[in-house]
Amino acid sequence: MTQTADTRKRIITTGARQVHSRGFNATGLQNILSEASVPKGSFYFYFKSKDDFGAELIDYFSEFISGIFDRHLGNTALSPLKRLDALFDFYISFFSGNLCTMGCPIGNLSLELSDANELFRHHLNSAINRLIGQLADCLEEAISRGEISSDIDPHDTACFIFQGFEGALLHMKVVKTVSPLESFKRYLVRYLSVSSAKQD
Amino acid sequence: MTQTADTRKRIITTGARQVHSRGFNATGLQNILSEASVPKGSFYFYFKSKDDFGAELIDYFSEFISGIFDRHLGNTALSPLKRLDALFDFYISFFSGNLCTMGCPIGNLSLELSDANELFRHHLNSAINRLIGQLADCLEEAISRGEISSDIDPHDTACFIFQGFEGALLHMKVVKTVSPLESFKRYLVRYLSVSSAKQD
Numbered sequence: 001m002t003q004t005a006d007t008r009k010r011i012i013t014t015g016a017r018q019v020h021s022r023g024f025n026a027t028g029l030q031n032i033l034s035e036a037s038v039p040k041g042s043f044y045f046y047f048k049s050k051d052d053f054g055a056e057l058i059d060y061f062s063e064f065i066s067g068i069f070d071r072h073l074g075n076t077a078l079s080p081l082k083r084l085d086a087l088f089d090f091y092i093s094f095f096s097g098n099l100c101t102m103g104c105p106i107g108n109l110s111l112e113l114s115d116a117n118e119l120f121r122h123h124l125n126s127a128i129n130r131l132i133g134q135l136a137d138c139l140e141e142a143i144s145r146g147e148i149s150s151d152i153d154p155h156d157t158a159c160f161i162f163q164g165f166e167g168a169l170l171h172m173k174v175v176k177t178v179s180p181l182e183s184f185k186r187y188l189v190r191y192l193s194v195s196s197a198k199q200d
Numbered sequence: 201m202t203q204t205a206d207t208r209k210r211i212i213t214t215g216a217r218q219v220h221s222r223g224f225n226a227t228g229l230q231n232i233l234s235e236a237s238v239p240k241g242s243f244y245f246y247f248k249s250k251d252d253f254g255a256e257l258i259d260y261f262s263e264f265i266s267g268i269f270d271r272h273l274g275n276t277a278l279s280p281l282k283r284l285d286a287l288f289d290f291y292i293s294f295f296s297g298n299l300c301t302m303g304c305p306i307g308n309l310s311l312e313l314s315d316a317n318e319l320f321r322h323h324l325n326s327a328i329n330r331l332i333g334q335l336a337d338c339l340e341e342a343i344s345r346g347e348i349s350s351d352i353d354p355h356d357t358a359c360f361i362f363q364g365f366e367g368a369l370l371h372m373k374v375v376k377t378v379s380p381l382e383s384f385k386r387y388l389v390r391y392l393s394v395s396s397a398k399q400d
Contacts, residue, residue, distance in 0.1 A: 025225040026225040101315045110371075111308045111311050111370055111373060115302065156387075159383060162371065163370070167366040168363050170311055170366050171366070183359060187356075190395070
């Protein structure tokens with residue numbers, strides 16, 4: 001990696017960490033550059049604009065979370081529903097370990113930035129669609145293997161899982177326990193099983 | 201109302217409008233005071249501190265949303281499940297009319313402020329518990345009238361509804377259509393009916 005590319009990457013990873021903790025508006029560019037040891041005058045050497053930087057941060061988060069989803073939902077050693085379980089268990093364990101702080105950066109930025117900036121909204125939308133697509137693929141496989149009923153629409157249900165998960169993370173940040181994540185997982189299993197049982 | 205109480209209230213309602221639109225950190229005190237026509241030096245005459253003001257804003261939102269919940273969930277002219285439907289329909293119509301912007305101020309502030317400020321987190325938690333309690337009361341009535349199965353736990357299900365609703369609003373802000381709210385409503389009806397059908 002060239003030194004320029006390396007510095008650029010360092011600004012993004014430092015920015016991502018700060019924005020994930022505090023939100024976009026509460027994070028000063030100055031703090032990011034200072035922690036990344038980059039002279040404050042050189043930001044525009046690396047990024048066209050602050051909007052361009054924000055959009056890259058969203059894409060960075062998207063890549064990161066999709067990677068986590070892929071690791072669990074793409075694990076063919078488990079049945080599709082067990083993969084979904086494993087994904088939830090990963091997050092329950094992760095947030096148990098960080099005192100239920102931070103939450104999902106895509107969810108946080110969706111509430112913070114969707115109304116204010118169309119460029120950010122488009123990048124957030126792509127990030128969300130990618131996660132929903134990964135969930136839908138897993139559900140589709142669960143249907144084709146007979147693990148859940150073919151009455152269940154994979155895309156709609158994937159949207160429902162994404163939304164329920166984001167809502168559970170929001171509640172978790174306020175109550176500071178992982179119980180909202182655990183109870184959403186229980187509800188999901190119950191929903192998928194009762195919907196399937198009804199169909200049979 | 202005294203002039204002092206009147207001015208104090210005007211600062212809160214102006215602040216609530218701005219914070220609902222832009223978030224807490226992106227709203228300057230200066231902008232609120234200027235729109236409320238209050239001299240910038242007199243803020244501390246009305247509020248002990250910025251934290252005290254923020255907590256009052258959260259309580260204002262709590263009161264406002266609980267009022268909406270009460271209007272629909274307390275409408276004894278309808279069956280409990282029809283009241284829940286009416287609440288969702290109210291929000292679907294409201295957000296259709298405002299281009300799917302703003303969302304739920306309690307949800308927005310939960311993601312923005314829960315990690316940063318314990319006072320705000322406690323006020324947000326009270327606001328959420330109040331809404332969950334209102335939903336649970338309605339579900340309890342639905343059970344006692346035989347509209348849904350007694351197998352359904354009113355409090356757990358109320359948490360699930362609150363979280364699903366917040367997640368749907370988050371998704372709505374990004375896609376800029378009310379379809380996430382409509383589909384969450386469909387899922388909820390289906391969940392309550394299949395759970396009840398399984399029990400019977």
